Amino acid sequence: MSHQLPEHPDWLWRTPDPKRSYDVIIVGAGGHGLATAYYLARNHGITNVAVLERGWLAGGNMARNTTIIRSNYLCEESAALYEHALKLWEVLPQELEYDFLFSQRGVLNLAHTLQDVREGTRRVNANRLGGVDAEWLDADQVRAFCPIVNTSPDVRYPVLGATLQPRAGIAKHDHVAWALARKADQYGVDLIQGCEVTGFLREGDRVVGVRTSRGPISAGRVALAAAGHSSVLADLAGLRLPVQSHPLQALVSELLEPVHPTVVMSNHVHVYVSQAHKGELVMGAGVDSYNGYGQRGSFHQIEHQMAAALELFPIFARAHVLRTWGGIVDVTPDASPIIGPTPIENLYLNCGWGTGGFKATPASGWVYAHTIATGEPHPLNAPFALERFTTGALIDEHGAAAVAH
Amino acid sequence: MTADTQRRSPLGHLADVLAAHSTGGERGVRLREVPFLAQLDLQLHPHGPAAERIATALGSPLPTEPNTVTEPGSLQVVWLGPQEWLVLGPDGSGSATAELLRAALTDEPGSVVDVSANRTTLELSGPAARQVLEKGCSLDLHPRAFGPGRCAQTLLGKVQVILHQVDAEPTYRLLVRGSFAQYLTDWLLDAMEEYRHPRLTP
Amino acid sequence: MLLIACPWCGERDELEFHYGGQAHVAYPADPEGLSDAEWGEYLFVRDNPKGPFAERWSHAAGCRRWFNVVRHTVTHQILASQSNHPVAAGQPKPVIA
Numbered sequence: 001m002s003h004q005l006p007e008h009p010d011w012l013w014r015t016p017d018p019k020r021s022y023d024v025i026i027v028g029a030g031g032h033g034l035a036t037a038y039y040l041a042r043n044h045g046i047t048n049v050a051v052l053e054r055g056w057l058a059g060g061n062m063a064r065n066t067t068i069i070r071s072n073y074l075c076e077e078s079a080a081l082y083e084h085a086l087k088l089w090e091v092l093p094q095e096l097e098y099d100f101l102f103s104q105r106g107v108l109n110l111a112h113t114l115q116d117v118r119e120g121t122r123r124v125n126a127n128r129l130g131g132v133d134a135e136w137l138d139a140d141q142v143r144a145f146c147p148i149v150n151t152s153p154d155v156r157y158p159v160l161g162a163t164l165q166p167r168a169g170i171a172k173h174d175h176v177a178w179a180l181a182r183k184a185d186q187y188g189v190d191l192i193q194g195c196e197v198t199g200f201l202r203e204g205d206r207v208v209g210v211r212t213s214r215g216p217i218s219a220g221r222v223a224l225a226a227a228g229h230s231s232v233l234a235d236l237a238g239l240r241l242p243v244q245s246h247p248l249q250a251l252v253s254e255l256l257e258p259v260h261p262t263v264v265m266s267n268h269v270h271v272y273v274s275q276a277h278k279g280e281l282v283m284g285a286g287v288d289s290y291n292g293y294g295q296r297g298s299f300h301q302i303e304h305q306m307a308a309a310l311e312l313f314p315i316f317a318r319a320h321v322l323r324t325w326g327g328i329v330d331v332t333p334d335a336s337p338i339i340g341p342t343p344i345e346n347l348y349l350n351c352g353w354g355t356g357g358f359k360a361t362p363a364s365g366w367v368y369a370h371t372i373a374t375g376e377p378h379p380l381n382a383p384f385a386l387e388r389f390t391t392g393a394l395i396d397e398h399g400a401a402a403v404a405h
Numbered sequence: 406m407t408a409d410t411q412r413r414s415p416l417g418h419l420a421d422v423l424a425a426h427s428t429g430g431e432r433g434v435r436l437r438e439v440p441f442l443a444q445l446d447l448q449l450h451p452h453g454p455a456a457e458r459i460a461t462a463l464g465s466p467l468p469t470e471p472n473t474v475t476e477p478g479s480l481q482v483v484w485l486g487p488q489e490w491l492v493l494g495p496d497g498s499g500s501a502t503a504e505l506l507r508a509a510l511t512d513e514p515g516s517v518v519d520v521s522a523n524r525t526t527l528e529l530s531g532p533a534a535r536q537v538l539e540k541g542c543s544l545d546l547h548p549r550a551f552g553p554g555r556c557a558q559t560l561l562g563k564v565q566v567i568l569h570q571v572d573a574e575p576t577y578r579l580l581v582r583g584s585f586a587q588y589l590t591d592w593l594l595d596a597m598e599e600y601r602h603p604r605l606t607p
Numbered sequence: 608m609l610l611i612a613c614p615w616c617g618e619r620d621e622l623e624f625h626y627g628g629q630a631h632v633a634y635p636a637d638p639e640g641l642s643d644a645e646w647g648e649y650l651f652v653r654d655n656p657k658g659p660f661a662e663r664w665s666h667a668a669g670c671r672r673w674f675n676v677v678r679h680t681v682t683h684q685i686l687a688s689q690s691n692h693p694v695a696a697g698q699p700k701p702v703i704a
Contacts, residue, residue: 294680
């Protein structure tokens with residue numbers, strides 16, 4: 001009796017060989033690279049585009065983050081950018097014809113000290129003025145919204161209140177990547193995996209293409225979207241970036257019954273945790289202080305993360321860690337990204353997202369595509385230019401960015 | 406003196422608890438506070454004339470080998486860094502020792518600062534003392550690597566301590582900041598708990 | 608978890624140390640004379656290599672001395688560790704037992 005394998009499901013995108021030339025080459029097929037390709041085609045009609053990926057599609061930070069989506073940042077520049085992303089998240093499942101399980105279950109940012117309370121209420125007010133949904137909850141309201149949080153007053157860091165962004169939530173990260181990849185591919189974009197950029201083709205001060213592990217490819221414009229490896233690529237172009245790459249880890253428990261209805265973040269106790277659709281508790285650990293490209297961090301970060309999670313969620317005491325992993329997080333001095341042109345003609349830069357990358361994916365692609373297509377930044381990313389580290393017009397988001405900065 | 410009647414050591418209220426949790430026998434371990442040791446932080450160039458004058462005044466050179474302790478008379482000189490030491494003495498000896506050190510230092514670059522109020526001292530001793538420390542300290546405390554006369558600034562639990570092995574029983578002294586003393590004591594009492602009960606054998 | 612060799616205290620757990628970033632970054636000799644771009648470069652831009660990296664660490668929970676380490680940023684292997692403390696200059700290296 002023969003055992004026939006089931007038919008392979010349809011591929012979501014082609015596997016083309018690289019052409020000799022493209023209008024635009026995007027380096028990095030993570031979320032931002034794919035979203036950029038998608039919006040170059042959708043918004044600007046530019047489809048002669050290749051996305052080159054050293055490894056496999058969406059295998060870097062896109063596969064390693066904790067999938068939290070929110071827009072309650074402090075500065076108006078950041079809130080505008082992340083809110084643009086959130087509005088796009090709300091329409092993308094329909095637009096991409098792919099249900100990537102975007103779940104607007106709300107995000108709580110807990111306050112444990114009077115300083116936290118002041119910072120949180122300030123951020124709620126700033127968000128409301130900026131058109132971002134935000135509420136302040138006291139401890140009783142926190143307990144009502146998320147009953148498993150330990151709101152007892154006699155813990156080491158009692159919960160004094162929390163900010164709530166109801167429209168925030170989570171999405172299934174790999175499905176997001178596949179959804180963007182399929183649509184970009186349908187527009188004619190070449191997604192080329194296993195193709196490492198090893199240098200830049202130059203004509204005078206201009207970049208005119210890239211050298212790759214699969215041969216040289218010329219391009220009208222080259223756009224970096226390489227997250228943790230941005231410094232390495234920029235170095236190939238002779239550009240030094242105000243970016244440091246650090247290990248950042250996360251972990252999941254085994255599959256549990258639904259116990260956690262929302263997303264809880266606490267800068268003070270150092271926790272961010274949600275429950276994925278499948279049932280795993282997804283927790284992010286802290287960033288390691290030292291630079292690292294190894295996609296792994298120190299064990300004490302995991303230990304600390306679990307201790308902090310137990311402090312806030314005693315109910316997790318008997319959960320087991322199923323697996324841990326690490327990514328390479330690219331961090332700027334002001335905890336805000338860099339999106340825009342570079343001093344090198346035809347070379348564009350999108351990096352430094354720190355822990356904000358996943359949630360920004362669609363807006364990042366939107367404004368980066370605009371910048372590449374027109375040569376000028378979109379109003380939303382104009383403040384995030386590389387020049388701010390010369391002018392001093394920093395966008396300091398250390399308070400709101402995330403626990404890990 | 407008023408100061409003496411009013412002063413409280415960080416762990417004074419726990420003396421009875423520490424005694425009650427201490428055990429003897431072949432796997433015994435004892436914990437007590439040694440309060441109010443005089444502590445002087447000494448900083449100077451380790452090879453200058455002042456260091457020689459201090460060696461003469463103390464009757465013993467300052468330890469320059471990292472992580473070692475010398476014991477001139479009733480004092481203990483703990484190496485803290487290439488140009489920093491902690492001079493420990495009995496309760497009440499701080500002023501006299503400080504005068505001695507300052508006189509030897511003269512006007513050379515350096516400092517003598519009374520930091521007696523900074524830390525209190527816990528003494529952990531008994532056959533199981535090393536096992537207790539090993540539950541929360543990453544140093545190799547085995548006699549092949551650590552022994553009487555050795556010290557280390559390290560972490561125990563999550564707390565920064567100055568660890569000093571006094572004798573081979575072993576007896577250790579742990580200098581800990583006052584505000585961390587209760588936490589460290591709680592941690593130690595928990596780590597000592599198993600030695601109050603007979604060893605489980607198959 | 609890194610095992611870092613403090614030039615004075617010997618090999619210790621990473622938890623005892625504080626990270627100081629890239630080593631050998633000198634304060635500008637004439638800060639007043641720098642352009643905004645040069646000052647921004649000094650203030651914000653550091654090397655971020657994938658490979659050997661000369662970096663500063665402080666033995667924060669120990670002797671509190673700063674020293675330099677060359678560490679591979681992918682393997683995390685520590686390739687060299689040395690003291691740059693002035694007292695160490697011309698003195699025999701501390702014996703690390």
